[in-house]
Amino acid sequence: MSGKSLAVIGSVLLVAVACSSPGAATPAPDAADAPVADGAASDAPATAEAESVTKGWREKTVEGLIVRWRPLPDPIPLNKLFNLDIELANPTGGPVDGVTQMRVDAKMPAHGHGMTRQAQTIMDGSERAHAVGLLFHMVGEWEVSVDVYRDQHWISAKWTETLE
Numbered sequence: 282m283s284g285k286s287l288a289v290i291g292s293v294l295l296v297a298v299a300c301s302s303p304g305a306a307t308p309a310p311d312a313a314d315a316p317v318a319d320g321a322a323s324d325a326p327a328t329a330e331a332e333s334v335t336k337g338w339r340e341k342t343v344e345g346l347i348v349r350w351r352p353l354p355d356p357i358p359l360n361k362l363f364n365l366d367i368e369l370a371n372p373t374g375g376p377v378d379g380v381t382q383m384r385v386d387a388k389m390p391a392h393g394h395g396m397t398r399q400a401q402t403i404m405d406g407s408e409r410a411h412a413v414g415l416l417f418h419m420v421g422e423w424e425v426s427v428d429v430y431r432d433q434h435w436i437s438a439k440w441t442e443t444l445e
């Protein structure tokens with residue numbers, strides 16, 4: 282009798298889990314998801330830029346691919362989790378083809394160490410991704426790399442971010 286009740290409860294739980302997982306598997310789109318079409322990222326001269334102000338999208342063209350990212354929040358906080366939005370673009374316009382994977386990592390080259398945790402990168406179509414769970418645990422210079430797997434090889438775009 283009680284065994285049967287447990288079995289019923291068990292199946293109800295299973296149904297509940299099964300029902301909730303499709304929703305849970307979809308990462309909630311960030312509130313700040315609106316792609317700021319600011320080619321204005323390179324507006325200000327890069328000289329003597331204050332590292333403590335919002336810099337917006339960082340951009341670099343590597344192997345014929347425009348790679349952009351911005352931290353959330355911006356500026357990157359010390360010793361607190363942050364995320365990155367990543368966008369790819371084709372310099373000649375049109376879609377970006379052949380991208381199957383993206384990943385993000387960061388290290389402090391001067392100290393010979395990386396982050397204390399691994400970021401998870403979730404692709405959102407073939408031209409966007411969200412990297413979650415980065416953490417800069419020290420002040421100083423961090424090298425951020427956004428790696429894109431395209432046409433069977435990795436393209437790596439790197440930036441230096443200074444945390445004060």
Ligand SMILES: [Cu+2]
Nearest residue numbers: 389392394419
């Ligand atoms: Cu360090």
